[in-house]
Amino acid sequence: MTAAETLLDRIHREGAVNGEIVKVDRFLNHMVDPQLIQVLGQELAGRFKNAEVTVVLTAETSGIMLAQAVATELGVPFIYAKKKRPITMTEYYAAASYSFTKQQSTTLYVSKEIFSSKDRVLFVDDFFAKGSTLKAIEEIVTQAQTTLVGKAVIINKSKRRDIEAILTLEDLLA
Incomplete structure (x- = not known):
């Protein structure tokens, strides 16, 4: 079974x-299935x-487990x-982000x-929805004068196709 098929099966059986x-609270972002995260991490790391x-x-917070799995596969830190x-x-890069899921603004610091x-x-995260987190990350990367070489998520709920994803919203609604 591919990573996408495995994830889709779990969503149909245990999610909504x-x-x-x-x-996906029972296996991705509240209670985490480490074997599933490893499969997803291997898939996304392979793309990069x-x-x-x-x-x-x-x-912070929901992307940490996936970032660790991807970083482990790539042999780099996260x-x-x-x-x-x-x-x-004391010295940091910072950018504002808004969580539509939590209905609150926050500032991200590196x-x-x-x-x-x-x-x-x-950049790795669990979901891509409206792009606020990615926008903040892009601002931090720009401030740090580093190079953003890619964006990867488990589920892309947007129409953007410049983000590598295991599943899209269209996949889930099919």
């Missing part, structure tokens, strides 16, 4: 799709194996942009000491 709302990725970047700046982070201008960044 209601319009643009995809409920020739992109010379030096670091995987995600936003960074998660924090939603609260710790006092130990410490300046962990990015290099030579980095080739792969």
Whole structure:
């Protein structure tokens, strides 16, 4: 079974799709199935194996497990942009983001000491919906003067096709 078929099967058995709302709490973003994350991570990493990725970047919290799986497959570290700046982070890049799922604004922070201008960044997240998180990540990458080499998600709920995804909303509604 492919990663897409495996995920689609899990959504049909244990999740739900209601319009643009995809409920995957039992295996992706509340309780996490590490074997499924590994399969998804392998699939997405394979799509970027020739992109010379030096670091995987995600936003806290739901993207962390996938970012780790992708980074492990690519043999590179991963960074998660924090939603609260710790006092130990004195120099940082920051950008605003809005979560439509949580109906709240937040600021994402990445410490300046962990990015290099030579980095080739792969953005990874669980969902792509309206693009607010990606926009914030793109702002941070620009501030850091690094290169964004790709964008990958588990489920792309938008019409954008410049984002690698295991499934799209069309796949779920078919």
